[in-house]
Amino acid sequence: MAESRFVYVTYIRTTPQKLWQALIEPEFTRQYWCETWQESEWKPGASWRSMIPDGRVGDSGEILEIEPHRRLVLTWRNEFLPELRAEGYSRLTYELEQQGDSVKLTVIHEIDRPDSKLIEATSGGWPPILSSLKSLLETGESLAATRRWPEGV
Numbered sequence: 151m152a153e154s155r156f157v158y159v160t161y162i163r164t165t166p167q168k169l170w171q172a173l174i175e176p177e178f179t180r181q182y183w184c185e186t187w188q189e190s191e192w193k194p195g196a197s198w199r200s201m202i203p204d205g206r207v208g209d210s211g212e213i214l215e216i217e218p219h220r221r222l223v224l225t226w227r228n229e230f231l232p233e234l235r236a237e238g239y240s241r242l243t244y245e246l247e248q249q250g251d252s253v254k255l256t257v258i259h260e261i262d263r264p265d266s267k268l269i270e271a272t273s274g275g276w277p278p279i280l281s282s283l284k285s286l287l288e289t290g291e292s293l294a295a296t297r298r299w300p301e302g303v
Contacts, residue, residue, distance in 0.1 A: 154266035156259045156273040160280055161252040164287040166219040169246055169253050172283055173222070182282035182292035184299045192216060198224050203299045206230055211239060221245050226259070230303075234268045237261060255280070 162169060172178040176187035179200075186208060190198040199210040211225035222244045228234035240261035247254040257280060259272050282296035 153264040154261050154269035156257075156269050156276060158257045158276050158280055160255050160284055161249060162255055162284045162287050163252050166246045166248055166253050168287060169255060170219045172287055173244060178286070182286045182296050183279050184296055186299070199229075202230065211242075214241075219246060228268055228271075231271075234271060237263060237266055237268045240266070240268055240272075 164172075172182075174188060174190075174192060176189075179187050183200075185203040186200050188198065188200050190196050190213060192213065194213055194216060196213045197210070198213055200208040202208045207229045209226055210229050211227055213222070213224050215221060215223040224242050225239040226242045227239045228237075238261075240259060243256075243258040243260075245254075245256040245258075247256075257276060259269060259276065261269055278293065278296055282293040286292040
């Protein structure tokens with residue numbers, strides 16, 4: 151059981167297929183996730199990394215489980231902030247469940263250490279990113295605050 155955990159649940163008026171695309175495909179993530187994109191072969195054991203617009207690796211890890219349109223589990227280590235990188239790998243789980251004309255998206259980010267600075271940081275970061283994802287899929291526009299990488303970071 152994880153010592154530090156962040157859980158976020160939202161309902162998005164879309165299909166599991168479109169939400170899945172938005173979670174992993176670079177042309178989508180750039181629109182709502184501060185111009186970042188992810189690189190992976192998207193299969194168990196494959197490496198995974200999120201890329202910052204200036205070319206730095208933001209986060210890295212490995213795909214642990216993948217069930218397209220339903221579930222994705224990966225390890226996650228921050229690579230650009232030394233104090234967060236020092237905590238090592240956390241675990242990120244996306245769960246997608248059709249609920250009528252919406253998809254229930256559950257995001258679980260956890261690490262086996264008490265008072266994790268990484269989980270504290272991601273707990274502040276996930277809500278605007280996921281709200282922007284929801285806005286993009288439902289209206290065609292992401293939230294302005296999540297369209298650009300923050301200056302000086």
